[in-house]
Amino acid sequence: SQWGEENLQALSIQEGEDVTMNCSYKTYTTVVQWYRQKSGKGPAQLILIRSNEREKRSGRLRATLDTSSQSSSLSITGTLATDTAVYFCATERRYNVLYFGSGTKLTVEP
């Protein structure tokens, strides 16, 4: 498998809190993408981060990538109930093939 962690993780927090989700991968990559999947919907890309960026921000989102430890994180500041979803990281291969991790199920209580 591409990924170090195989089990879906679950986090439950209160609205307004900050949260950080982590993933680690086994095979070298230069691009990690983070996706959000809401219940009954398809995944939607949140952030794409490259190995030369280390950190990337988009609104309340912040992604990091550490190629030396082969890990990536996604932080959300000031969470909202509408942030409730499953968050996946994915590595990119040729021809845009994505390998998704098992994801983190985030529940934000209003």
Next chain:
Amino acid sequence: GPKVLQIPSHQIIDMGQMVTLNCDPVSNHLYFYWYKQILGQQMEFLVNFYNGKVMEKSKLFKDQFSVERPDGSYFTLKIQPTALEDSAVYFCASSSDWGGDTGQLYFGEGSKLTVL
């Protein structure tokens, strides 16, 4: 934002029957993909498709699977015959390029297939 439409949203069929899942990709996108997701698990790549050809496929893309996009119409995934283990949600995606900043994948909402 750009929309990928999938038809049907849910289909129930008997094992051994044929099923065709249809995908209407984002207008002007030329790169197409199918992913499979079993309930509660991660998305898994099946196949991608460009210019009438399969460019890459995974081990999940069994011989019973086929894809096509005849004359710019729907991009389809056909399974013939179906097996119990084909029960899953199938997501179609499209992109305007092979990757990077201009190759973002846009996913549909999925077609849930139940094989009895």
